[in-house]
Amino acid sequence: MATIAETPTPPAPKRRRSRRETRNDGGSAVSTYGLLAPMLIVLGILFLAPLYYIFLFSVGLKRFSPTDALASLNGELNAFSTELWTKLISVDVTVLIPGLNFDVPVLVVGIVFVVLLITAVTAGRIPEYGSWIVGVAFVLLLAPFLTFPAGNNLLRLVEFSSEGQYMRLFFKSVSMAMTSSVVAVLIAIPVAYFLAFCVGKSKYTWLLIVIAPFLTSYLLRVFAWKVILGDQGLINSGLTTIGLIDEPLTFLIYSQFTVIIVLTYAWVPFICLPIFLSFETIDRRLLEAAMDLGATRMQAFRKISLPIIAPGIVAAFLFVFIPSIGEYITPTLVGGTQGTMYGQSLANQFVGGAFNWQFGSVMSLFLLGIVLLLTFTTSRFLRAGGGGL
Amino acid sequence: MNENMTRKGFVALTGATSLAAFLAACGGSSSDSGSSAADSGSxxxxxxxxxxxxxxxxxxxxxxxxxxxxxxxxxxxxxxxxxxxxxxxxxxxxxxxxxxxxxxxxxxxxxxxxxxxxxxxxxxxxxxxxxxxxxxxxxxxxxxxxxxxxxxxxxxxxxxxxxxxxxxxxxxxxxxxxxxxxxxxGFSCLTYDADKINFDNVGGEESWEVLLDDRFKGRMALFSDDVAVIKIGHLINEGAVDPNVQTSEQIAAAKETALKIKLNLRNYWTSQTETVNDFVNGNLDATYTWPDGFWKIKNHEKMKGRNIKYMQPTQGRLAxxxxxxxxxxxxxxxxxxxxxxxxxxxxxxxxxxxxxxxxxxxxxxxxxxxxxxxxxxxxxxxxxxxxxxxKAWFEAPLPNYKEFVTAGQEVKAS
The missing domain is CATH 3.40.190.10 (Periplasmic binding protein-like II)
Structure with missing residues (x-):
């Protein structure tokens, strides 16, 4: 009797592949990547090519002025130089913490924030204290930039100042965008929770109602705020009529406060969506089990819901922060002299009276670098599925 | 399309297409970018x-x-x-x-x-x-x-x-x-509500210096024009002296004055219609306008009975x-x-x-x-x-135009 080992294994019969399988083999790559092809081509033409141009502008290998004479009049670089990069980046930043002021090069500030960002992304894997480290890293990242209303002024826990006007403007813009993003997320979370858990079958009707403002023109919505916040607008007139104020609250319009309010309002409907979708992925039985085991609603939210929706929160935050940091329209219309943002100054290099496409390119690439860095590091966080939270 | 194309082949094809498009888009400049002195752009x-x-x-x-x-x-x-x-x-x-x-x-x-x-x-x-x-x-x-x-x-x-x-x-x-x-x-000057703006703190006569009067803080606006911002600073510093002719030191001084003015401004407007609306809606008491802006404000229905004036400053209007x-x-x-x-x-x-x-x-x-x-x-x-x-200073070509603009930009960005 032949053993199994001795028995030659007959070759597996070749299964005749179905037509569908055959087609999938050769065609899947085409059909899958074919979907991407238009985007890749558009990306090449509309993103990479302009990026290449912008790089050339930024180091003086290309200039705006079509002739030498105009270039000279406009003070443009005529050959390779890193002078404009130096002008933007080689500046000291004064960190103004109440009771403690010190100067550091801007690169040091950048490195500190990158380290904090990487810590926030990776420390969740550290056993036991991981979530605490992540929490502290997030607080150190966010807190210095948060803005708080105080009478007619705005206060920050830490002020970043600089002799370089553009770097100072950049930090101010980060602060305004950061505050808008955090406030928008804080408003959107309960709204999304309400939609996901409290309104049953009508949730999509409610969702439509929530995002309805998003269906109107952005410019119209900003102008509507001018009517609401103006000296003789809805709020000031109302407060004057009921006798709460004698003079209009002037900080309501043409201020940093106004820009933050309008940016927050503009983005809340939009970011309700990713957070709502995160809530939708929660298995309700987990929450029921937690309650059965004696957890309060808040404990259940903190231990179960929050880690699951964390990627949605991060995504929502980025959806607001990235476009806000380079905002142009909102500060132009309602920012006044105090609410100027980096994006306005950047745009003015290209289409305003500055004619300084070279420095505008430096400003653009710097902003792009910051956004890419942020996206890259937080995308790792998103893949970690909530990381340290 | 070739049904037997592999994934690698497709990626290569897409890459080549994108590269070709990229090079086509850049081609015009890449040849001239290296010699920027001769570069004229398209x-x-x-x-x-x-x-x-x-x-x-x-x-x-x-x-x-x-x-x-x-x-x-x-x-x-x-x-x-x-x-x-x-x-x-x-x-x-x-x-x-x-x-x-x-x-x-x-x-x-x-x-x-x-x-x-x-x-x-x-x-x-x-x-x-x-x-x-x-x-x-x-x-x-x-x-x-x-x-x-x-x-x-x-x-x-x-x-x-x-x-x-x-x-x-x-x-x-x-x-x-x-x-x-x-x-x-035309002129470029301040349109103001004489019932609310006065020149008591600046010698009693109409003057650009009113922009430094913090009694009117948050009630004034200027045009978002880098050169005009510096010229106004110069007129305040130097009096009725041609604002088109400024040394680097004078531009630096004008910038400092412009920074002080900025503290009193509500905004730098980019469209005259915008500032006219702000004025007639009560958000401003003085703003930089051209003659038609003044006329629109003065004759606006909401401004009936108001004493709207077009300033003739001692330092001269811009024109x-x-x-x-x-x-x-x-x-x-x-x-x-x-x-x-x-x-x-x-x-x-x-x-x-x-x-x-x-x-x-x-x-x-x-x-x-x-x-x-x-x-x-x-x-x-x-x-x-x-x-x-x-009485008026017409715009003139500025040999050191770049200095004016840089200073004005820095004022607005500060």
Missing amino acids: SAANSGDAQAEGISSEEAAAGGSFDPASEPGGPIEVFTWAGYDDSEKDGAPWMWSQYQEGEYNADSPLKFTFLEDDGQALAKVGSGYAPDIIHPCIAYVVQWKEGGLIQPLDMALLPDYSGIPEAISAGGLVDGVQYIVPFDV WVCGMVLHSASKQPGRATMAMAATNTPAAGALLTDKFQYASAQQNGVMDLIEDKALISAFDIDKPEAWAPP
């Missing part, structure tokens, strides 16, 4: 070619010579300020009527696009946009010319040009050749002249010049005052044609001294 190439096609260098030195009859038809594009188009509703059809009633309009109709300010216009045209006629201000003619973007005029096609005083047209001369048909002339220039790439320079000539007639000049409250560069018989004589006295249009130093 616009310069266009303009250079067009200049070669249109007029020779000898002709350019002597002025253009065009033959409208032999030119190809097609739209003549006019790049002008909003409100200067031929719209019956909110434009200025009277500006262009002479051309539009003429023989070439059917074959070469006018088409309008709008600019925001001189800087934006120069940036847009410098980067390749090529309208036939552009409407910049005269102080920027040197930059347009240095950029190779405009060409000399054929004075034979401008029969009314002699009605423009030499004091005005001289600003459009570069190397003895005329490049502009001056059209509109400007704008006009029409001819793009060097225009394929119809003769017909475009005829359209420009339409804006230079006494009738158009008179209507400029009646409709827009501006003075006209064309002055031959214009005073008699102006219907609303009150406007003449309201803006001292018939008084030459009101339009000359020390």
Whole structure:
């Protein structure tokens, strides 16, 4: 009797592949990547090519002025130089913490924030204290930039100042965008929770109602705020009529406060969506089990819901922060002299009276670098599925 | 498509396509980017070619010579300020009527696009946009010319040009050749509510220094123009001294003053309509306007009974002249010049005052044609001294333009 080992294994019969399988083999790559092809081509033409141009502008290998004479009049670089990069980046930043002021090069500030960002992304894997480290890293990242209303002024826990006007403007813009993003997320979370858990079958009707403002023109919505916040607008007139104020609250319009309010309002409907979708992925039985085991609603939210929706929160935050940091329209219309943002100054290099496409390119690439860095590091966080939270 | 294409093959194909597109897009510049001194970009190439096609260098030195009859038809594009188009509703059809009633309009109709300010216009045209006629201000003619973007005029096609005083047209001369048909002339100054703004803290007379008076903090606004911001700082620092001529030290000092002014401002406006609305809606008590802005505020329904004034500061008002220039790439320079000539007639000049409250560069018989004589006295249009130093400082080409702009930018960015 032949053993199994001795028995030659007959070759597996070749299964005749179905037509569908055959087609999938050769065609899947085409059909899958074919979907991407238009985007890749558009990306090449509309993103990479302009990026290449912008790089050339930024180091003086290309200039705006079509002739030498105009270039000279406009003070443009005529050959390779890193002078404009130096002008933007080689500046000291004064960190103004109440009771403690010190100067550091801007690169040091950048490195500190990158380290904090990487810590926030990776420390969740550290056993036991991981979530605490992540929490502290997030607080150190966010807190210095948060803005708080105080009478007619705005206060920050830490002020970043600089002799370089553009770097100072950049930090101010980060602060305004950061505050808008955090406030928008804080408003959107309960709204999304309400939609996901409290309104049953009508949730999509409610969702439509929530995002309805998003269906109107952005410019119209900003102008509507001018009517609401103006000296003789809805709020000031109302407060004057009921006798709460004698003079209009002037900080309501043409201020940093106004820009933050309008940016927050503009983005809340939009970011309700990713957070709502995160809530939708929660298995309700987990929450029921937690309650059965004696957890309060808040404990259940903190231990179960929050880690699951964390990627949605991060995504929502980025959806607001990235476009806000380079905002142009909102500060132009309602920012006044105090609410100027980096994006306005950047745009003015290209289409305003500055004619300084070279420095505008430096400003653009710097902003792009910051956004890419942020996206890259937080995308790792998103893949970690909530990381340290 | 090849059904047997592998994933690797597809990626390679897509990559190659993208690379080809990328190189095609960059090709024009990559060849010239290395030698930036000779780099003219596409616009310069266009303009250079067009200049070669249109007029020779000898002709350019002597002025253009065009033959409208032999030119190809097609739209003549006019790049002008909003409100200067031929719209019956909110434009200025009277500006262009002479051309539009003429023989070439059917074959070469006018088409309008709008600019925001001189800087934006120069940036847009410098980067390749090529309208036939552009409407910049005269102080920027040197930059347009240095950029190779405009060409000399054929004075034979401008029969009314002699009605423009030499004091005005001289600003459009570069190397003895005329490049502009001056059209509109106006002031830039503060419109203010005299019931709310007073000059008690600055000597009792109207003065730009009122911008430093923190009693009016948050109730004033200025135009978002880098050069004007610095000129105003200079007038406050130096008094009635030409703000077009400033040393680096004076610009630095003017910037410091502008930074102090900024603390009292509510905003830098980018559209006059925006600041007029802010004023009549009670958000402002003083704002920088052109004459029409003042007139709109003064005659606005919400301003009835209010004492609205147009400041005549002791340091002098700022003033400007704008006009029409001819793009060097225009394929119809003769017909475009005829359209420009339409804006230079006494009738158009008179209507400029009646409709827009501006003075006209064309002055031959214009005073008699102006219907609303009150406007003449309201803006001292018939008084030459009101339009000359020390009462008014016209914009002029700035050899150190870059310094002005950088300082103004830094003020706004601070």
